[in-house]
Amino acid sequence: MSMQMAPLHARPVLLPLQLQDVGYSINGQALVSHITLSFEAGAPTLVLGPNGAGKSLLLRLCHGLIQPTQGQVIWQGTAAQNPQSLRFDQAMVFQKPVLLRRSVLANIEFPLKLRGLDATARRSKAMAVLERVGLAALAERPARVLSGGEQQRLALARAWALEPQILFLDEPSAALDPGATRQVEGIIASIAATGTKIVMTTHDLGQARRLAGDVIFLHRGGVTERTPASEFFNMPRSDAARAFLQGDLLW
Amino acid sequence: MNTISEAFLLSLQMMVQFDPELMRIVGLSLRVSLTAVLIGSAIGLPFGALLALTRFPGRHGCIVVLNACMGLPPVVVGLVVYLILSRSGPLGALGWLFTPIGMVMAQVVLITPIVAALSHQTVADLWSEYEEQLRSLGLTPLKAIATLLWDGRFSLSTAVFAGFGRAIAEVGAIMIVGGNIAGVTRTMTTAISLETSRGDLALAMALGIVLLTITIGINAAASAFGNAARRRQGA
Numbered sequence: 001m002s003m004q005m006a007p008l009h010a011r012p013v014l015l016p017l018q019l020q021d022v023g024y025s026i027n028g029q030a031l032v033s034h035i036t037l038s039f040e041a042g043a044p045t046l047v048l049g050p051n052g053a054g055k056s057l058l059l060r061l062c063h064g065l066i067q068p069t070q071g072q073v074i075w076q077g078t079a080a081q082n083p084q085s086l087r088f089d090q091a092m093v094f095q096k097p098v099l100l101r102r103s104v105l106a107n108i109e110f111p112l113k114l115r116g117l118d119a120t121a122r123r124s125k126a127m128a129v130l131e132r133v134g135l136a137a138l139a140e141r142p143a144r145v146l147s148g149g150e151q152q153r154l155a156l157a158r159a160w161a162l163e164p165q166i167l168f169l170d171e172p173s174a175a176l177d178p179g180a181t182r183q184v185e186g187i188i189a190s191i192a193a194t195g196t197k198i199v200m201t202t203h204d205l206g207q208a209r210r211l212a213g214d215v216i217f218l219h220r221g222g223v224t225e226r227t228p229a230s231e232f233f234n235m236p237r238s239d240a241a242r243a244f245l246q247g248d249l250l251w
Numbered sequence: 252m253n254t255i256s257e258a259f260l261l262s263l264q265m266m267v268q269f270d271p272e273l274m275r276i277v278g279l280s281l282r283v284s285l286t287a288v289l290i291g292s293a294i295g296l297p298f299g300a301l302l303a304l305t306r307f308p309g310r311h312g313c314i315v316v317l318n319a320c321m322g323l324p325p326v327v328v329g330l331v332v333y334l335i336l337s338r339s340g341p342l343g344a345l346g347w348l349f350t351p352i353g354m355v356m357a358q359v360v361l362i363t364p365i366v367a368a369l370s371h372q373t374v375a376d377l378w379s380e381y382e383e384q385l386r387s388l389g390l391t392p393l394k395a396i397a398t399l400l401w402d403g404r405f406s407l408s409t410a411v412f413a414g415f416g417r418a419i420a421e422v423g424a425i426m427i428v429g430g431n432i433a434g435v436t437r438t439m440t441t442a443i444s445l446e447t448s449r450g451d452l453a454l455a456m457a458l459g460i461v462l463l464t465i466t467i468g469i470n471a472a473a474s475a476f477g478n479a480a481r482r483r484q485g486a
Contacts (some may be wrong), residue, residue: 054467060383065387080461087389091387094384098384102402102484111388114390115389139395142484144484144485162388
């Protein structure tokens with residue numbers, strides 16, 4: 001069954017994404033618990049919190065890479081009836097980009113082929129997105145020899161080419177220098193501007209300020225607050241978040 | 252000492268002169284073993300990947316048996332294939348006994364578990380690196396098999412070479428199934444075995460040197476090629 005890549009606004013929608021009392025535990029130890037959240041189309045949502053708070057896990061639970069041990073992850077849009085849409089209309093970019101041992105171009109064409117695009121369509125879509133992230137000149141290069149920043153831009157380009165309705169980003173610039181970080185942020189902002197909902201984690205508070213529409217703060221496996229970004233950075237509601245912003249929250 | 256130097260001279264002479272008998276023996280050895288590697292890999296690689304990516308009851312037992320089968324004694328495999336191909340056996344009607352086809356069959360049985368067991372490990376390692384990303388892109392484990400085999404091609408070539416090494420070097424299975432018939436099923440290893448038992452040690456040794464040269468040459472060429480490709484890919 002092939003899928004047309006219709007413009008975002010013309011496709012049946014997958015969002016909102018609703019988490020109802022979601023928890024995940026291993027061997028009786030709860031890593032996250034009692035998480036009730038909803039994600040709707042709009043400005044990027046930033047997930048902040050100290051190391052080990054469960055940020056990456058939360059993203060994986062939302063994306064469906066991990067099944068919750070308690071509660072439910074529910075896609076409420078009409079497209080959720082279609083398993084194809086559930087698989088193909090969301091994407092994720094990981095902290096350490098996982099690139100196939102192929103050319104830059106082939107890395108982007110790979111998931112497009114899975115979505116039923118023919119060779120010509122794959123090629124033109126892949127080249128267009130490489131152009132947008134500034135990697136068109138490297139299209140024939142093996143992906144694994146790119147620099148860290150280029151690899152992460154490629155991973156973002158691959159996700160972008162899929163035109164997901166929601167894109168999860170797990171610390172996409174954690175290992176990058178300031179210049180590469182700025183490029184990555186520019187790409188994220190462009191993806192958000194095309195209508196894709198961004199949900200991302202970061203440890204870079206400056207970055208969070210620049211990108212966030214709203215902020216979810218996680219602490220010890222639970223959500224302590226969800227606040228519009230402008231408000232969060234000036235006057236966080238929870239004690240944990242206040243301590244975190246002042247650098248006093250150690251774990 | 253005398254035998255060894257004599258053998259060196261003789262082997263050089265045979266190789267330089269392209270001795271037709273030698274060429275036929277070498278040609279058959281390569282044909283049989285390469286065909287067996289091709290078939291063994293076509294079965295072993297996907298099977299190893301399947302074991303790495305799927306979870307089913309009895310999978311662990313499967314892996315244990317597979318690993319054990321890497322050490323199958325060639326003579327026993329030869330005997331079993333002989334029984335299957337002999338006139339009263341289940342495949343007797345095909346008339347494959349004492350033909351190169353029968354020899355290929357026996358070597359496929361020897362090689363497939365080696366290729367499968369080694370590729371299982373390689374693909375399992377690669378899958379642990381790729382799993383989240385491939386699932387995120389929408390692949391199911393079954394669909395990921397082809398992707399992982401392609402992306403693991405450099406490491407997997409080791410499994411294929413190990414299979415080839417086993418095939419080109421073994422004598423027990425093809426001796427029994429092929430019968431070492433001059434001009435029909437005589438290979439380098441069966442010829443060495445025959446010349447040794449006939450007492451023509453120099454000829455046996457010369458064949459041995461040719462066999463070693465070919466094996467080392469093929470492996471060296473393949474690994475040089477593979478390493479160059481691997482470096483290009485940064486893999």
